[in-house]
Amino acid sequence: MKIRFLVVLAFAAIVFTGNAQTVFQDEVKVLLQKPEYRNATVGIVIADAKTGERLFELNPDQLMIPASTLKIVTTATALEMLGADYRFETKTGFTGAIDETGTLHGDLVIVSGGDPTLGSAWFNTSKCKNWFLKDWVEQIIHSGIKEIKGNVVLDGSLYHIEEVPPTWVWGDIGNYYGANASAFTVYDNLFTITFRSGKAGEKTEIIQLEPNLSDLKIDNRVLSSEINSDQAYVFGSPMDNNRIIRGTIPKEKKAFSIKASIPNSAALLGVELLSVLKAEGIKIGGTVVQDSVENVKIIHVHQSPTLTEIVKTVNHESVNLFAEHLLLQLSAEKTGVGSREKSIELVQQFWNEKGFNVSSLFMEDGSGLSHFNAISPAFITSVLVDMKSSKNSVSFVESLPNAGEGTLSSFSTQKFPGNTLSVKSGSMTRVRCYAGYLKTSSGKEIAFSIMFNHFSGSQSKLRAGIENLLSTL
Structure with a gap:
């Protein structure tokens, strides 16, 4: 696997402190050299949450199964198209x-x-x-x-x-x-x-x-x-x-x-x-x-x-049913009839009009339950960056669980106190993904997407490995 570490001097001293860049890069290499991940498909993108400047990337445009991290796209689109008070x-x-x-x-x-x-x-x-x-x-x-x-x-x-x-x-x-x-x-x-x-x-x-x-x-x-x-x-x-x-x-x-x-x-x-x-x-x-x-x-x-309350439940507890309703409601409001196919078209259209490369987004549902969904870590990270400057930013960001909460309950609150880490997780057989926001030790914020597909070994072991990666930042 070729790892490309992007160092932008203007951000090197701001977003990461000390040797965090080198430590993170080294930890990624160590993790990927383990037998259970050698044949896996792995994609990682880390960006400045405000500017979108890429700070680290590994296979950024690789299409991968997102599992429940697809809910980031669904909930973000619903908030933007329907409104937080809907x-x-x-x-x-x-x-x-x-x-x-x-x-x-x-x-x-x-x-x-x-x-x-x-x-x-x-x-x-x-x-x-x-x-x-x-x-x-x-x-x-x-x-x-x-x-x-x-x-x-x-x-x-x-x-x-x-x-x-x-x-x-x-x-x-x-x-x-x-x-x-x-x-x-x-x-x-x-x-x-x-x-x-x-x-x-x-x-x-x-x-x-x-x-x-x-x-x-x-x-x-x-x-x-x-x-x-x-x-x-x-x-x-x-x-x-x-x-x-x-x-x-x-x-x-x-x-x-x-x-x-x-x-x-x-x-x-x-x-x-x-x-x-x-x-x-x-x-x-x-x-x-x-x-x-x-x-x-x-x-x-x-x-x-309100949609704000529903979206928080979707992302905190990963409720597939609610995510599917949010997707259907997009076309229900637009055309009068809620259709999965039409709603997916509307999602693609919405992000395309914002300048996103929607060839990196293939949706089969709103929840991520389908194994046929495919998205790149770069696309998810870009959505996260975009939502930080949205009028619906508070509703969206606060919908993501912090360490020790909801689907992130197994993450250490000592390593990630308070709202240091706000993340949507996603997992299914041989798939584990995380995407969200992390406040670095310098107090600056990054947006990231870490995606593993087709790995062997246990889910809990990979979860611990990814938690360790994030803790180095």
Whole structure:
């Protein structure tokens, strides 16, 4: 591997102190000489966070799998195109008319705004899970409706119908991190499966589903194991009520829970809404249907947390589902229909108009879950530099976890106290990447992207190696 170290004298004494440049370069060489990284693809770019001046680069334009560091591009674009104060809106309304007895001669309609936070465990944690449904029904009652002669209609036409990005792998989409972004995402589009396990090697028993998905058929092949961690994987696709669960969970547990993606979140929302309506004494003549509706009389608008808050959750906790919603919302706002393909075009167009070389950006999704995503470390670093001077800089930078927080919890707070290090991490099989900002020992700030693809050895060992590299700066 050829390493090119760029020394710009004007910055050498400002950005790095003492012999930090030489130490960093030497540590990179030592790391890459280890057997597990000799055949790996490695890209590193370090730049002055204010000027963008390159201070170090190794394969800067190499296209690589970014994993969750792609969320940097998605969240930055969403903040720039939608605005930090943007909120998703879900509207409750009706068609027809309400007579003097409170009978609605028409349909009750819920119009999707693409909100990924309805009933989310990441927000409103002090409230009951379905608090938003109770709020909607309260507004329905306040409007004078006591009985609905028609149907409860869920209008999810805002999003183009696509189950999941076609390049997501089968082993991901049944699990919680592979949840599909739906026009009616609810409860983070995941459900909890609770098992009871026996002796090592024995079959497990499913004792609870939460929420209870009555139509779901589960083929449970999970065994009890000496391994004291969750090694169970759920297989199944959106809109399919069949699930196979394979793998192991720890032995002799009275209750051990895992999370999986909900097959049809809109259907679940309909069931939950119907239940709350009936509990409040509202009679319903029809059923729950999914359709596009025009000329809806709006009686209530539910707003999500701000985009700033959502982006912080995306980057702090690496929530794939939210990232996919942010991507879809770009074209939903621009064209009226949220489409993955169109949104990716808009991302490319946005950065191209800012002078970026978008031939270094290939997106298949917004979260980085697809192995088909490809981006250069130079592109990611340039986005980081650009966002430092953006009007949305504070929202973006503060969305990145510091050492000891979120997905950066394993990084030393002694080496990187406070907000010294603000980084988005990304990992999948044989992929580990970090990108963000670092305040050097001189107090100056650098933007960087460190990407490793196709390495052997453990993730934890490489994480420690990269942490050591950063500590030399």
